[in-house]
Amino acid sequence: MNHEVHMSKKILIIDDDPDIVSYLKDVFDEAGFTTFVASNGVEGLERAQVHRPDLITLDMDMPGRGGTLFYVKLRQEPSLAEIPVIVISGVGPRPPAINKNVPVLSKPVDPQKTLALAKEMMGA
Template identity: 70%
Template sequence: MSEKKTRILIIDDDPEIVSYLTDIFQDAGYETLSAGNGVEGIEVAQTRKPDLITLDMDMPGRGGTLFYVKMRQEPYLAEIPVVVISGVGPRPPALNKSVPVIQKPITPEVVLETVKKMLAK
């Protein structure tokens, strides 16, 4: 029987970033899911139950802040660790202080190290 892979949901409206993060995570042995916006992100999170979510804050439609607030209101999603990977400046006030924020452009080592730390909590 194979071991269940850790599942990471990537929420970003930029297909190049999604592809880049997918490559980084899959090369490191993670299973990946993706969503192009916050609405799709909530749907994927509810149906696929990821172990961790990477979240872009600056997206059209339901952006990262609205996704995060909605996610924290859902009992079965509220405990999923989130890592913000975004080009936006200061930390949005809605984010819990424990949520790490990685500024774009990103380096794979920083992303993987941050994800490992969050999954270990």
């Protein structure tokens, strides 16, 4: 196996729906990114601290205000505050806690659009 040694960008996918997770993972993996997965905000924060992703996709419709809480905590942490976030949401208006310049994609997710946006936000 010949692996090119290039730093591939890392994406953290936070969603409690396994179908969405595996779908996004496939989209990003095929594009050559390294992906990590978390099924809730608490796990997401831990993964973010460990892996220092270049981008986070965040589901808002997780139990326990998962998305909003995660976002607020992420931004409070100096080492993580600069990581770009794409919110992926099935329903409703933009949560007030989410910064205006954070893009919100609605489900079902368009793979091309998601990928283009991810690359743009990571400067990849």
